[in-house]
Amino acid sequence: MPRIRNDPNLNICLDYASEDFANTRAQLVNDNTTEEQTVQLLRNIWQANNTLDKRLWQQQVEDDREERAHLERMEEDEQERLNQEHTNEEEDARKEEQKKNKYKYILIQTQVYLMIQPLLLAYKAATKKTMDDDAMILSTLADGSTAWVSSASTHSACSVVKDEDIPFEEFCQGPWKRLTGRRTELG
Numbered sequence: 001m002p003r004i005r006n007d008p009n010l011n012i013c014l015d016y017a018s019e020d021f022a023n024t025r026a027q028l029v030n031d032n033t034t035e036e037q038t039v040q041l042l043r044n045i046w047q048a049n050n051t052l053d054k055r056l057w058q059q060q061v062e063d064d065r066e067e068r069a070h071l072e073r074m075e076e077d078e079q080e081r082l083n084q085e086h087t088n089e090e091e092d093a094r095k096e097e098q099k100k101n102k103y104k105y106i107l108i109q110t111q112v113y114l115m116i117q118p119l120l121l122a123y124k125a126a127t128k129k130t131m132d133d134d135a136m137i138l139s140t141l142a143d144g145s146t147a148w149v150s151s152a153s154t155h156s157a158c159s160v161v162k163d164e165d166i167p168f169e170e171f172c173q174g175p176w177k178r179l180t181g182r183r184t185e186l187g
Contacts, residue, residue: 004060008053016042103172 016025016039028038098104136148 001056004053004057008050008057011050011053013043013046013050016046103169 014021021042024042025035025038028041029035033041136150138146139149140146
């Protein structure tokens with residue numbers, strides 16, 4: 001069925017009594033029908049057709065509304081599917097990243113903080129200067145003689161590495177090595 005282009009509720013009945021419809025009235029007028037009855041008959045025919053058009057228009061509007069709602073539901077479903085797919089891809093990528101870099105995602109418990117505190121204190125004590133580097137101290141040389149030497153030259157090499165210079169893998173192994181050492185100390 002072809003689509004109705006205009007809303008039939010806005011249509012106005014034509015003036016069948018006018019001169020434009022004289023030929024149409026003349027064909028319907030006979031001994032049993034007057035001209036007024038013919039005009040009324042034409043209005044009734046127009047009214048019946050317009051009522052039918054109104055019902056078809058209303059059905060067309062409802063069909064269009066249902067089709068739009070169906071398309072919107074389909075678009076929402078598609079968008080939801082795409083969002084779920086995107087979420088699944090992100091989750092898979094995160095799991096793959098965790099699998100590749102397992103040390104990066106190790107949970108560090110709060111007890112580790114208690115073990116790090118003494119290490120920080122030991123680091124501070126190891127790096128603290130006990131003497132002025134310009135001071136001179138009496139030292140015994142390899143041949144047995146004594147000589148005055150700078151205290152800076154007698155310091156042992158410091159094996160403490162700054163936190164920012166520690167590789168990530170060694171950083172992750174540190175707490176577990178300290179735990180193992182603690183257990184052997186405690187027996």
